[in-house]
Amino acid sequence: MNEALAETAERAISQLSGLRFSKGHGTGNDFVLIADPEGMHVISPEQVAELCDRHRGIGGDGLIRAVPSRLIDEGRRLLTEHPDAEWFMDYRNGDGSLSEMCGNGVRVFVHFLLAEGLAELPTGGSLTIGTRAGVKTIVRTADGYAVDMGPWEFIFPAEAAARAMDSLVSADGLEVPRPALSVSMGNPHTVVALAELSELEATRLFTAPHVDPKPAHGTNVEFVVPSEPLVHEGVGTVTMRVHERGVGETQSCGTGACAAAVATRHWAGQGAPDAWHVKVPGGVVGVKFFTVADGHEHVELSGPATIVASGTLS
Template sequence: MNATPAETTGPILRTLSGLRFSKGHGTGNDFVLVADPEGVRAIGADQAAALCDRHRGIGADGLIRAVPSRFLPEGRELLTEAPDAEWFMDYRNADGSLSEMCGNGVRVFVHFLRTEGLIDLPDGGSLTIGTRGGVKTVVRTGDGYAVDMGPWEFIFPGEASAKAMDSLVTADGLEVARPALSVSMGNPHTVVALAELSELTGTRLFTAPKVDPVPANGTNVEFVVPAEPLVHDGVGSVTMRVHERGVGETQSCGTGACAAAVAIRHWAGAEAPDAWRVHVPGGVVGVKFFAGPGGHEHVELSGPAVIVASGTLS
C-alpha cells in the first residue's frame, strides 16, 4: 500500500474525529497509540496509514491499538495458552498493513498502558501481553523495559547452518550484492554484515533493498557493522541501520536489533558472548540470550520507552 493520497487523507481522518491518541517512541522508533479498552474502535488499514502520514497525519512508523485480548480472534486464541495475557498489541505498519509485532513497540505499548492507568506495573514487575507474534513477557526496569522476545530461528535453517549465509541483498550505495542471513524473531529479518562504518552511512535506504530469495511474507533488512574489537568487557557491540517492511528506514527496530545480534553472534562462533549492545540511529538497545522453556534459546530486548504527547483528533 502506498502513502495515503492528499485528496483522501482528510476524509479518512475525519472518520476518526474525536479519537484520543498518544505519540511515543523507543529509541526513535515512533508510534501513534490508541487505547480501546472496550474493543469498539477498530482502526482499518487506510485509517492507520492516514494517522501515520508524516505530512498530513500525526506521523509515525506504526500504529498501536491497546485492546483487551478477548475482543480479537488472535487474542482469544492466545488466552487459551496464556490466560494472564489480558492486553493485546494490535499493530499496523505505517502503510496500514498488519504486522506480527515490534520489539520497540512492545516497550512503548506497555509504557502507554501504564501512563493511561490501564495497568499497575511496579519497578521489577512483569506483564504478559498478546501480539500477532505470540505471547510476550515484559519486565519494568527502572526507566525502561526488558522484553522476552521468545525463541529465534533461522528462516532457511538448513542453508544457514551449512553455509552461514542464505541470500543476497542488493541496495543503493553498495556496489555489489552482499551475502546475508535470514532470521525470524516472530517476524522476518535479513541481516547483512558490512566491514566499515563508511559503508553503512553510504548505503541509501530510500528504497527497499532487494533480497534473493526473499522470505515468504517479505522481510526487514538490517545492515550491521561489528565493533572493533567486537567484544569489550564480555559484551558484544554492533552498529545497525534498518529498512522495515511497509515503513522504510526507521531510527530503530527492536526485533531487527535482536536479529542482528543473532547473526553476528552466529558468524563470530562458539566464543561469542550472550550480551550485546546494538547502536541504532535513535540510541542504544540491549540484547541478551538465555535458555528458555523446552531447551529453546530466547532473546531479551531492553531499552527505554517514552510518551511525548497526547491529544484528540479534530
C-alpha cells in the same frame, strides 16, 4: 499529493474525529497509540496510513491499538493457554499493513498502558502481552523495559547451517550484492554484515533493498557493522541501520536489533558472548540470550520507552 488524494486523506482522518491518541517512541522508533478498552474502534489500513503520514497526519512508523485480548480473535486464541494476557497489541506498519510484532513497540505499548491507567507494573514486576507473534513477557526495569522476545530461528535453516549465509542483498549505495543471513524473531529479518561504518553511512535506504531469495512474507533488512574489538568486557557491540517492510528506514527496530545480534553471534562462532549492545540511529538497545526450561534459546530486548504527546483527533 494531488487534490483528490488530499481529500481522501482528510476524509479518512475525519471519520476518526474525537478519538484520543498518544505519540510515543522507543529509541526513535515512533508510534501512534490508541486505547480501545471496549473494542469499538476498527481502524482501516487507509486510516492507519493517513494517521502515520508525517505531513498530513500525526506521523509514525506504525500504529498500535491497545485492545483487551478477549475482544479480538487473535487475542482470544492466546487466552486459552495464557489467561493472564489481558491486553493485546494490535500493531500495523505505517502503510497500514499488519505486522506480527515490534520489539520497540511492545515496550512503548506497556508504557502507554501504564500512562493511561490501564495496567500497573512496579519496577521489577512483569506483564504478559498478547501479540500476533504470541505472548510476550515484559519486565519493568529501573530505566525502561526488558522484553522476552521468545525463541529465534533461521528462516532457511539448511542454508544457514551449511554456509552461514543464505541470501544476497542489493541496496542503493552498495556496489555489489552482499551475502546475508535470514532470521525469524516472530517476524522476518535479513541481516547483512558490512566491514566499515563508511559503507553503512553510504547505504541509501530510501527504497527497499532487493533480497534473493526473499522470505515468503517479505523481510526487514538490517545492515550491521561489528565494533572493533567486537567484544569488550564480555559484551559484543554492533552498529545497525534498518529498512522495515511497510515503513522504510526507521531510527530503530527492536526485533531487527535482536536479529542483528543473532546473526553476528552466529558468525563470530564459539565463544561469542550472550550479551550485546546494538547501536541504532535513535540510541542503544540491549540484547541478551538465555535458555529456558524446555531447552530453547530465547532473546531478551531491553531499552527505554517514552510518551511524548497526547491529544484528540480533530
